[in-house]
Amino acid sequence: MSTNPTTLFDKVWDAHVVRKIEDGPDVLFIDRHFIHEVTSPVAFLGIESRNIGVMYPQRTFATADHNTPTINQHLPVQDPLSAKQLAALSTNAEKYGISIWALGSPKNGIVHVVGPENGITQPGMTIVCGDSHTSTHGAFGSIAFGIGTSEVEMVLSSQCIMQPKPKKMRIVINGKLGKGVLPKDVALYMIAQITASGATGYFAEFAGEVFENMSMEGRMTVCNMSIEMGARGGMIAPDETTFNYVKGREKAPKGEAWDKALAYWKTLKTDDGAAFDKELVFNGADIEPQITYGTNPGLGTGITRKIPKASEVKDGEASYKKSLAYMDFQEDEQIIGKKIDYVFLGSCTNGRIEDFRAFASIVKGKKKADNITAWLVPGSHIVEAQIKEEGILDILTEAGFELRQPGCSACLAMNDDKIPAGKYAVSTSNRNFEGRQGPGARTLLASPYVAAAVAVTGVVTDPRELMEEEAITA
Amino acid sequence: MAYDKFTILKSTAVPLPIENVDTDQIIPARFLKATERKGFGDNLFRDWRYNNDDTPKQDFVLNNPIYSGKILVGGKNFGSGSSREHAAWAIYDYGFRCVISSFFADIFKGNSLNIGILPVTVSEAFVDKIFKAIEADPNAEFEVNLPEQKVTILATGESEGFDINGYKKHNMMNGFDDIDYLQAMKEDIGAYAEKSMY
Helix, strand or coil, rough: CCCCCCCHHHHHHCCEEEEECCCCEEEEEEEEEEEEECCCCCHHHHHHHCCCCCCCCCHHHECCCCCCCCCCCHHHHHHHHHHHHHHHHHHHHHHHHCCCEEECCCCCCCCHHHHCCCCCCCCCCCEEEEEEEHHHHHHHHCCCEEHHHHHHHHHHHHCEEEECEEEEEEEEEEECCCCCHHHHHHHHHHHHHHHCCCCEEEEEECHHHHCCCCHHEEEEHHHHHHHHCCEEEEEEECCCHHHHHCCCCCCCHHHHHHCCCCHHCCCCCCCCCCCCCEEEEEEEEEEHCCCCCCCCCCCEEEECECCHHHHHHHCCHHHHHHHHHHCCCCCCCEEECECCCCCCHHHHHHHHHHHHHHHHHHEEEEHHHHHHHHHHCEEHHHHHHHHHHHHHHHHHCCCCECCCCCCCHHHHHCCCCCCCCCCEEECCCCCCCCCCCCCCEEEEECHHHHHHHHHHHCCCCHHHHHCCHHHHCC | CCCCCCEEECCCEEEEECCEEEEHCCCCCHCCCCCCCCHHHCCCCCCEEEEECCCCCCCCHHCCCCCCCEEECCCCCCECCCCCCHCCCCCCCCCCEEEEEECECCHHHHHHHHHHCEEEEEEEHHHHHHHHHHCCCCCEEEEEEECCEEEEEEECEEECCCCCCHHHHHHHHHHHHHHHHHCCCHHHHHHHHHHCCC
């Protein structure tokens, strides 16, 4: 045993350094690489023009998600530019021997949903993708982060990227979460506390009772949002919850390989006394259901609170006022009761089965509000199948909702799922930036419970008011 | 992709005194559908720069002819959000070679360095001085000196140093990129991969 107490982050990072460059970055080996249609075509062009090939195609996995339609997926994609990107992904995957779940494949779905559900994501790995929400995979105790297209080209051609080692931050949340509080609320709460740039330059570890008691899907939601506080990524030490989730999945190790992996994975935790560059502690009992009111994910608060005055926020006054002007909200205004036009349930943040179960538990026996257009988009075909098998689809249909087909959808509105200009959307996705969900669209980020409460009332509503006693105590 | 070497840049600057400029503003997602790297400069800051009918928004800084230059000066937390390298491509393609801010989002900073844009981090106070210098005279020139790691407001002679690691500095000054470096160490990478449990 090492005498120096070491963090989880250092254990995983140091195990992947192929070379340390003096006064420069580390050359980091990448175990798993995900690619999708939007950020990979130019990387493949680079590989062709340099004629350098793909070094380990079996370590890269492709799925189409960002730019795919969420209805009529059996028909040819209408938008010629989207169709060309999707075709480029398939052609490149085939040419270089990379496994692909293209549009229409039963395993297709959002990259950060399909990776974990098929056992590609495992503890202790380094995982990258040309998508900032790659941080999702940190839920397994892996180092996972988003990269640019130049780096996609690096990973394809050499299975490595060059990164200066980030600083380390630990956020500890102890205590129990209150009624109606979901992992998404924990994420939005942390971001509101430290701002959308509070963890820039750091890699975060989330620790404490709240995360220990969280399901894998909840942990994925939290780690997914770590980029929204500026952190390159976030991670949670693997434990029995993690091992039980991974075990038996298609790409997970089997037999002796499993035993060997498990023995290693059990060592992946921060030693007592290991040093962080920054440590923050919060209390789980302080967290209520959250909602954002501004144009970055740090501009959020408890759903029962008022929109803060400019003097109370950490962002500069001019930027804050610009943000509220875009939303057409006023300082010191109540958020509860605001009229909403669209509800979006889905994305790599909240497009998994537990999110649909949570949504269904609120809308069960109620009806969709007439003023609401609801887009419910599963994260993958596997999630879609579960929704049907568990009878959730029946609950949703009975309440007046329809299910769409898997993809990134309105989270970034690259396909036709765009919120119209000036309209308000309560969204379970990850970004409320200006125009993120469509030019001029106004986004309020929230949990699946809040989204469901809004979907049946038509206005911002505290979901706790709609929860039945048994649902609360469950 | 090859880029121009960066040593000393003397230029006027374009001020964008807004915090948390995210990459969705720099290049909205609907312009990410290309399969080649070209034309992104046309859509740089698309929704801040143009109305829905594609007419220019007169009050946006890129539409104001008094501002020009190869340096973009932004508020803090520049380049947050999505990892899209297209944001850096759009800035480069438009004609900027350097972005100055009091701090950058990590992924944007890395992407910029990889494609030949120099992200320069200076203190908030110095960024304010740059904004004031541009306000006083939109033709004010600034010198970004990479070998000496220093930015100077030429009108006043005030300057401040900035950090960059030696490896990246060498790359920027010579137009090299990481891919060349990695290709040259494939033997070491192969040896690592042999031992990997994954």
